Amino acid sequence: MNAEVRSDKSDESDQPKPLQPHPPSAAAPKRPFAWQPLTPKGIATLARATFGRVLVVQFVFALVAAAMVIWFLDRDWFPVITEAIKQMPENGEIHSGRLNWNGDSPTSVSENRFLALTVDLKHEGQARSPAHVAVELGERDVKIFSLLGYLEGRYPPRWWLGVNRTEATPWWGAWAPPILGIVAILVIVSLLLCWAIQATLYAGPARLAVFFANRDMSLAASWRLCGAALMPGCVFLTAAIFVYGLGFLDLVQLGAAVAAHLVVGWVYIWLSIRKLPLHSDAAAAKNPFVPAARSGP
Numbered sequence: 001m002n003a004e005v006r007s008d009k010s011d012e013s014d015q016p017k018p019l020q021p022h023p024p025s026a027a028a029p030k031r032p033f034a035w036q037p038l039t040p041k042g043i044a045t046l047a048r049a050t051f052g053r054v055l056v057v058q059f060v061f062a063l064v065a066a067a068m069v070i071w072f073l074d075r076d077w078f079p080v081i082t083e084a085i086k087q088m089p090e091n092g093e094i095h096s097g098r099l100n101w102n103g104d105s106p107t108s109v110s111e112n113r114f115l116a117l118t119v120d121l122k123h124e125g126q127a128r129s130p131a132h133v134a135v136e137l138g139e140r141d142v143k144i145f146s147l148l149g150y151l152e153g154r155y156p157p158r159w160w161l162g163v164n165r166t167e168a169t170p171w172w173g174a175w176a177p178p179i180l181g182i183v184a185i186l187v188i189v190s191l192l193l194c195w196a197i198q199a200t201l202y203a204g205p206a207r208l209a210v211f212f213a214n215r216d217m218s219l220a221a222s223w224r225l226c227g228a229a230l231m232p233g234c235v236f237l238t239a240a241i242f243v244y245g246l247g248f249l250d251l252v253q254l255g256a257a258v259a260a261h262l263v264v265g266w267v268y269i270w271l272s273i274r275k276l277p278l279h280s281d282a283a284a285a286k287n288p289f290v291p292a293a294r295s296g297p
Contacts, residue, residue: 037061037228038235043268044275047217047225054224058195059188061234066187068238070180072245076114078176084110084117085168092163097155099139099163113247132251137163147251191234198265199227206269215276225276229268233261 036042037057046054087110089103099121106120106127116129121139128134134145141154162168203223210217217225240257243249249257 037231040268040271040275043225043228043231043272046228047221047272047276049224051220051224054227055192057231058192058227061231062188062191062195065191065234065238065241066184068241068245069187070184072241073183074180076112076245080110080112080115080117081172085165085172088163088165088168090164090166094155094159094161094163097140097157097159099137099155101137101139101163147255195227195230198230199223202226202265202269206273209270209273210276213273213276214278215273216278217273217276225272226265226269229272230265232268233264236264237261 035053035057037046046057089101091100091102093100099119101119101121103119105122106124107118108127108129109117109119111117111129111131111134113130114132116131116134117137118127118129118134119137120127121137123136123138123143127136128145132146136143136145141152144151162171200223203219203226206226207217207219207222210222237257240249240254240261244254244257
């Protein structure tokens with residue numbers, strides 16, 4: 001009898017026990033999905049994203065800005081250069097630091113309201129243009145005139161360049177597209193570097209503003225917020241370049257837009273800080289002027 005009881009107990013112990021459900025563990029909080037920096041709430045969300053996400057967003061906006069610069073050059077500057085090449089004489093060159101020009105001087109080779117190309121061997125000032133940027137070729141140097149004055153540079157003594165229709169036409173036809181590509185790369189790299197420097201300079205003051213606003217944000221998140229808050233200013237300046245390229249803005253107004261886009265960045269930094277969550281201590285603090293709720297009847 002005892003052996004039968006023992007065998008029954010051993011059989012029961014050999015049977016598999018049903019699995020007991022485990023209590024659900026608390027899932028790790030997910031980062032909010034951040035993709036657009038055009039609203040204060042979107043910028044505040046990007047502040048809690050990763051550095052990689054902010055850099056990707058900046059790259060997209062830099063790409064759009066570079067495309068706008070390429071559009072402007074191809075529409076408003078390159079046609080002037082193409083027409084100037086057509087007006088060049090059959091013979092001419094820059095050799096041993098000197099321009100050998102077989103055409104009229106002084107003369108305006110080609111121009112529009114944005115760019116002017118002139119030849120004035122003695123820089124007598126008789127071929128000056130009201131264009132926003134004027135390039136004047138002299139016998140020994142070149143001068144570039146614009147709103148803020150002019151730059152002057154002498155021809156390199158070991159430099160040779162064919163300044164004639166025969167040689168310049170195929171050279172320009174071959175190099176115009178690569179020049180646009182190089183300009184696009186320079187614009188993208190320059191913008192990313194400028195934004196990184198600006199975000200680094202702005203992160204400290206922004207972190208101080210966060211402290212006084214009782215918001216919750218680390219110094220690294222402050223850098224991300226500042227880097228994202230620069231994008232609305234980029235959109236503003238890109239739109240200004242588009243309007244300028246259409247001829248509705250002059251150079252002074254474009255310069256004002258360049259200054260204004262910096263102000264746009266600071267405005268968005270402050271508005272985005274207001275969209276950040278309150279600091280835990282500030283959220284838990286009770287208002288001393290509000291009486292506590294009574295419990296019970």
